[in-house]
Amino acid sequence: MQFEVGLLCRRCVWCGGDSLRRMAVRSSGSYYDLLGVTPDASVEQIKQAFFVRSKKLHPDSDPSNPGLHAQFVALSEAYRVLSRETSRREYNTQLRARHRHWDRQTHTAAPHYSSESSEHVRYSEQFRYAPPQDLSPDQLERKRKRNLRLVGYCMLAMIGSIVAHYFGFRKLEEMHNSFMEEKDRAITEIYNTSKERARVNGFQKQTAILRQKHAEFVEKYQRREERGTDDK
Incomplete structure (x- = not known):
């Protein structure tokens, strides 16, 4: 009688749909953990572990425990996958990929923040992940017009x-040119003044030299006349 009930429950597992089996397996660990065997266990060891655990987890063993049915469904799914070579190979590949994914998530986990920094993170997260807003067509139209006005103001x-930058640079250029012209005019004026002063000073110096030469000549001439008068 118990064997017939076991067949009935097993048939229910196979025909009850994938959703029930996935929901039962998702809440537990790996298939090897469910059966209590290692990943390198043989098919005979898996079969023996299934028969031992199925007796404990069969729904008829404790009708007052509603959780046994889900556990039995998960156990049957694990035995179905691991008892076949092809399905077991595919499951091992998926299990290794899942472990690699968990390892990457563990290594790339967010660092630990202090209480103060956590407050800042939570405060910024509420703006980063803002919930979508359900707006009416009129509100969307007003929002679009407001955005267009903001774009227009920005333009x-x-x-x-x-x-303003163009006229500012033009004014600055005019001021610079005016300053350079004023500086050139002042330099030219200083140069001309210095040149004229040098010319006047040179003429005065030449005049003084000529006067000195003339005085010396006159003095020598007078001395000669005086000597001639004395000789007579």
Whole structure:
């Protein structure tokens, strides 16, 4: 009688749909953990472990425990996969990929933050992951017009800034040219004044030299006349 009930429950597992089996297996560990065997266990060891555990987890063993049915479904699914070479090979491949994925998530986990920094993180996260807003067509239209106005204001501000920079640089260029012209005019004036002063000083010096030569000549001539008068 118990063997017939076991066949009935097993048939229920195979025909009850994948959703029940997936839901039962997802809540437990790996298939090897469910059967209590190692990953390198033989098919005979897996079969023996299944028969031992199925007696304990059979729903008829304790009708007052509703959780036994889900555990029995998970155990049957584990035995179905691991008792076949092809399905077991595929499951081992998926299990290794899942372990690698868990390892990557563990290594790339977020660092531990202090209480103060955690507050800042939570405060910023509420803006980063803002929930979607359900807006009516009128609200969407008003929002679109407001965004267009903001874009227009930004464009006007940018154009005004460009115009202000243009006239500002033009004014700065005019001031620079005026300053350079004033400096050139002052330098030219200083040069001409110095040149004229040098010319005047040179003429005065030449005049003084000529006067000195003339005085010396006159003095020598007078001395000769005086000597001639004395000789007579």
